[in-house]
Amino acid sequence: MKLNCYTCYFGDKNEYRTPEGKKAFFPAAGFYYRLAKVLISSWRSTKKNEFNRYKWADASFGVIKALEGAGIRFHIKGIDNVKKLDKPAVIIGNHMSTTETTILPSIIQPITNVVYVMKKELVDYPVFGPVGKARHPIVVGRANPREDLKIVLEDGKSRIRDGRSVVIFPQRTRSEYFDRSKFNSLGVKLAKMSNAYVLPLALLTDAWGNGKYVKEVGKLDPKKEMKLEFGEPFEVTGKGNEEHERVLDFIESRLIEWNRPELIIKP
Secondary structure (H helix, E strand, O other): OOOOOHHHHOOOOOOEEOOOOOOOOOOHHHHHHHHHHHHHHHHHHHHOOOOOHHHHHHHHHHHHHHHHHOOOEEEEEOHHHHHOOOOOEEEEEOOOOHHHHHHHHHHHOOOOOEEEEEEHHHHOOOOHHHHHHOOOOEEEOOOOHHHHHHHHHHHHHHHHHOOOEEEEOOOOOOOOOEEHHHOOOHHHHHHHHHOOEEEEEEEEOOOEOOOOOOOOOOOEOOOOEEEEEEOOOEOOOOOOHHHHHHHHHHHHHHHHHOOOHHHEEOO
16 A cells, blocks of 8 residues: 655655745644544544554644645655664654654654554543554553653563564653753663664754643744754664763754754753
8 A cells, every 4th residue: 555645745855845935725723624634534544443554644644734734834854864774763852742743654654664652641532542542652651650661661672573663752741942851761771672773853843832721732833944853873882871862962953953042951
């Protein structure tokens, strides 16, 4: 089964940028309407046990198109670094907004099978919950960090053994700020024990803000460009401390390069 949209968006390119002059036909209300359609269609597929990797990637493309329709522009780099993977990776990134939860499958899934580490509250959501659960997430709570650590390491190792890469956001909660002190090394630990690559991921996705009452329903700001970049994959050869710092340095350097140093919290 072929993916419907991958070639038209990314093809064989290392990067993707929303075409200049692309008109916004859908304001924020229109975006949430289109997002709801994507979610409902995906939910219906789960009811029929048809929400496979291809439908997941296509639904994710639908979110990109809906955001672009609302005037949001994307600049995605380092796609070739995902294509370099010859075995699963632990993809470690900062977590700013709902954007990365919804659009990353469109980039990664056509290249390599992937799962998320996902909070239990998300898989309990109506409509979105069954969609999230259909793609084999690693589900954690936030009440018991020690238990979460055990779940991520055990279930993560199992997913990687099955040939799936794992996306993890070590900050534990969405924040527009990047704070190294709150960025745990769980992703690097999982990569080390599973003999998987580490694939750093820097994100600047605050063009879709977090909502005050419901984080998934925030304001859109077309003045800001969505920026995502995948770093070079590498293996963990030591205890993991240097590799953890390498991920942090990559994310911090990109925020500086993207002229958003104010988002970096200094110790």
